[in-house]
């Protein structure tokens with residue numbers, strides 16, 4: 001029996017690529033294991049899959065700031081390594097695929113100790129901390145952006161592009177209409193603040209709801225715990241987080257306002273959705289979304305708006321400018337080819353699996 005183990009978590013960005021690959025390995029008859037945290041979003045997105053054995057492990061958090069918790073973390077990570085080692089020895093995967101996030105670090109270290117080959121995929125422009133810590137233990141490191149290979153050990157690096165779920169291309173507009181009740185033909189604006197929602201984007205939308213709903217119908221993905229029914233009105237529909245329904249909502253959408261998380265923006269470009277990107281600022285992140293947004297703007301796929309520049313006026317102007325320029329942006333996006341990235345990952349995983357032992 002062929003066996004593969006996936007890991008990755010913390011935010012959906014570190015899980016979604018795994019959900020894009022799992023169906024292919026399922027079809028090929030693999031036994032599939034997943035190592036994630038006890039309670040993270042990965043448990044929610046993967047834990048219910050009947051044919052994937054989910055294993056929760058203890059995880060630390062890679063904080064960049066001082067906290068009392070930092071002292072406990074090495075012990076949690078050490079426990080996570082021992083737990084992962086025991087799972088790997090018991091389940092005997094032929095190869096491991098890691099999508100990053102702090103939960104993946106102990107898994108990748110345990111894989112090295114157990115001599116199981118590891119392939120990592122990095123979605124962002126510059127590698128995240130968890131992946132950077134994992135690089136020495138990996139056999140191959142795949143990147144979404146060509147420029148990222150410069151930040152990765154040369155012999156292990158390969159640019160393959162974004163891995164996108166096939167199902168996203170199968171959306172039905174009618175189902176989107178049924179879910180939202182939007183039937184008056186106004187352009188539909190889909191708002192996504194990353195997988196966890198964005199308070200600043202939520203605020204910008206809600207503060208300008210009256211002006212926006214005059215021109216647009218709005219589907220707002222608010223993030224868990226951020227739906228607020230007091231804003232309910234005609235032309236404004238909120239969901240906290242959608243899974244299978246996302247494809248239909250995207251099919252319905254004419255325009256997108258979004259954070260600039262790496263997975264989301266490549267989905268939008270693959271589906272040719274004109275987008276206004278509001279990247280997460282350097283104050284609360286390493287600034288990677290700013291690089292993502294700049295890269296997309298340079299290629300003519302997106303407009304972007306600096307979070308610190310948001311006022312009611314600049315926000316409304318930016319949304320209306322997006323609507324004005326939508327045909328041009330779509331034309332530019334036609335140049336983008338959805339690469340055969342998924343096939344390449346599968347090919348590589350099978351290659352490393354064969355080299356085992």
Ligand SMILES: CC(=O)N[C@H]1[C@@H](OP(=O)(O)OP(=O)(O)OC[C@H]2O[C@@H](n3ccc(=O)[nH]c3=O)[C@H](O)[C@@H]2O)O[C@H](CO)[C@@H](O)[C@@H]1O
Pocket residue numbers: 011012013014016123124192193194195196221240241242243246259260261262263264265267280288289
């Ligand atoms: C705050 C934070 O740390 N953000 C990072 C995180 O973003 P985040 O976890 O938000 O990840 P992305 O924006 O890359 O992807 C979000 C994914 O969630 C999906 N989705 C979203 C909402 C919803 O209701 N349903 C749904 O399925 C999107 O389709 C997409 O596939 O990981 C990304 C990839 O490493 C990074 O680029 C981001 O900087």
